[in-house]
Amino acid sequence: MKIHTNIKKKSFWISLLGILFFLLSTPIEAATKKYTIATDTTFAPFEFQDTSGNYVGIDMDLMNAIAKEENFEIEIKALGFNAAVQALEAGQVDAVIAGMSMTDERKQKFDFTDSYFDSGIGMAVSTSSNISTYEELRGKNVAVKIGTQGASFASSIQEKYGFTISTFEDSANMYQDVVSGNSVAAFEDYPVLGYAIRSNHLPMTLTSYKEQVTQYGVAVLKNQNTEFIEAFNRGLATLKSNGEYDKIINKYIGTDDSTTTSTEDTSLLGLLKTNAPTLLSGLWNTIWITFVSLAIATVIGVLLGLMRTSRISILEAIATIYIDFMRGIPLIVLTFFIYFGIPQAFNLRLDATVAAITTLGLNAAAYIAEIVRGGINAIDKGQSEAAMSLGLPYYKSMQKIILPQAIRLMVPSFINQFVITLKDTSILSIIGLVELTQTGKIIIARNLQSSSMW
Known part of the structure; x- marks a missing residue:
């Protein structure tokens, strides 16, 4: 009986191992690869x-x-x-x-x-302009977009033809500079120029194209x-x-009826109606990022402000160094360091929203710390001395006497800091954060109505 039981147990384990082997050896469909572009x-x-x-x-x-x-x-x-x-x-x-x-x-x-795609550089001028050759650019100003082959080409012939260059972050402002007369011509990849002029009915015309033919990859x-x-x-x-x-x-960029052209209403009311959901989304991102950043900044800033007024010299020194450093570094430099520098140094990926909140939080904390310090120091020292003479410990006198009065003095400065941080979110569009400013840029890229959108 015992032998029979052992045989049954062995058969069970052999069967179980066989099933596991079959499952593990069955081909499993590979997970779909995902790329961030x-x-x-x-x-x-x-x-x-x-x-x-x-x-x-x-x-x-x-x-x-x-x-x-x-x-x-x-x-x-x-x-x-x-x-x-x-x-x-x-x-x-x-x-x-x-x-x-x-x-x-x-x-x-x-x-x-x-x-x-095989591309090349084109030059476009205002329809009211008589300029048709590079020689006629002498003594005048041209517009280019930063980082493009159009900018490189314009720089390469600048000395020969004697013109000056204005550089823009986006195509829309570059075109607007020509239309407004501040620049007499724009250099850009010819398909981009041609599409912008045709689809948005810009008062510009191409005078040359396919200079320095290049390939896109x-x-x-x-x-x-x-x-x-x-x-x-x-x-x-x-x-x-x-x-x-x-x-x-x-x-x-074809010539047939399937070519995409703009049908968007470019009047002010039409632009608002068409783009209202997108603009509201950008506004919401601006507001909630500001609130979250300030919440973090308030916690850090209050702590630093208390350290700044502390009687412990090491705490005061740490707070002073942080405040002076953060107030001295440009916000755009801090943004680039957090979003590009830190991930590259530690081989990690950081979401643009996280980088934005971190940047604003660390920057605003330094200013809030000074608001806290100023509020505390604004209270007459005699009140602290009176509390000490009554036997109240330092932390108790701060809690019960100094801080309640100081907070009332800090409120206007806190409101001012909120407004400053709200406006600072526009700088974060440089890392692709889609807040209100970036939303405007994206819309302008489509319809080139920069004056109406701004």
Whole structure:
């Protein structure tokens, strides 16, 4: 009987091991790979946001089509060109697709996919201008967008033709500078110029195009994400062979009826009506980020303020160093350090919202600390001395006598700090945070109505 029981137990364990072996040896479908792709915000027709809040354009449509073809997922981060490149260098994103020319200088830092578009530099002038050649630019000013091949080309011929250059962060302001007469011409990639003029009915005209023909590619860090490059190249080849590539290109810069053109109402009321949800979303982001940042700043600032008025010299010294350092460093430098510097140093990824809240919180804490110190020092010292003479300990006199009076004095300064922090959120658009300012930039990138939007 005992032998029979042992045989049954052995059979059970053998069967169980067999089932486990079968399950473990069964092929499991690999998880879908996901890539974070950084892009520009103001480079139509390659990338821009439509009225529904979706990112569209040649780059976006190609990227989505290739991702579908090669079975991988993408997360788009519209940061602006400079911030996108810095995010790639810091390891915050996997790749950059932003109408990026594959120059020899960039190839030293990045690996590129196969070229997906051949472009060149064009010059556009106001329709009221008689300028048609580079020689006629002498003694005048031209507009370019920072970091573009148009800017590089203008710089390369600046000395020869004797003109000055104004550099802008986005295309919309560059065009507006020409339309308003501050600059006589703009240099930009010819598809971008042509699309902007045609789709937004700008009073400008192209006088030259395809100078310095360049190829666009998707950039990744050197010797990294080779599997992404291989997948992109395979997908691009497939799209070209099945005709989908030509459909995407013709959709934005073709000459047929399928070419995308702007139908947005550009009157002030029309712009508000069309973009109200997007603007409200940007406003909400601005407000809640301000409140969260100030909540963190208040906790840190009150602690630092108490340390600053402490009788313990080491605590006072620590608080003084922090306050002087944070008040002395420009907010934009602190933003770049937290969002790009720290992740690159520690090989981690940091969300733009987290970086924004951290930046504002640390910066505002220094000013709140001084508000607390000023409020405490504004109370007559005689009250502290009277409390001590009555035998009250330091912390008790602060709690019961000094702080209740000091807080009433601090309230106006706290309100002022809230307003300052609210306005400081606009600086954070430099890292792609979609608050109210960045929302405005994204809308302007689509309709080029900068004066109405601002």
